[in-house]
Amino acid sequence: MSVTHSKKISKLAQSFPDDINEIRAVISILSNRHAFGHSGAVGPKIPESEGDKVNKVHYPCFDDFNRLIGSVDIFPPDRKKHLLLLAQAVFSVMEPSSIEDITLLFVANLFCKERLNSFGQWSHKGDCLAIVIYPSCSFYNHSCLPNAQLSTEDQRNGIITCTKAIKAGEEVNIAYSYFNDSDNLEHRREYLSWSYLFTCRCSRCSQEEKEPAVQKEDKKTQKRS
């Protein structure tokens, strides 16, 4: 049974073009909560023939998602206001019976968890096709020089693959956003701070943080010579 009105969601896409993928993700999370409860599976529908195999796999449930970090209190006031607006938009399209036990703030907090822990599925042209959330993959920290990557092609599981040799005891990092060689420290930190609310201190950022002083000194030396 659908717990949303698809026509209303299409209207939301016009009102919130930049947020519609996130709105769809939160609607999907709430719909699954309504269908399966807090601890039931929220994986995609499984063909019966695959039932035996699938039953052995732990699919993330609502509580797995709800345990992730993220609340409106850690966002600046203007962004908190926008997140509450998005929550209101979700409330406007859900069947009342599916949201009668939750508040606007609860849904706004889901948006925060989604923002801080989700991954995008991107087209070759760079368009975001969908948002996916793999709660266990959210525990990997970011590095601008990662040694592993997340594949989002499998809708049921995020797959982490090492991209270089990793020594015993070395942290496995993924990139929350991929940066080019030309993306400087300021750009990367600004982007990560806005998107994920942290100041990146990965090995690449720490190294580049030390470099400007050296580079300035080099330029002075070049001018003098």
Ligand SMILES: [Zn+2]
């Ligand atoms: Zn970094």
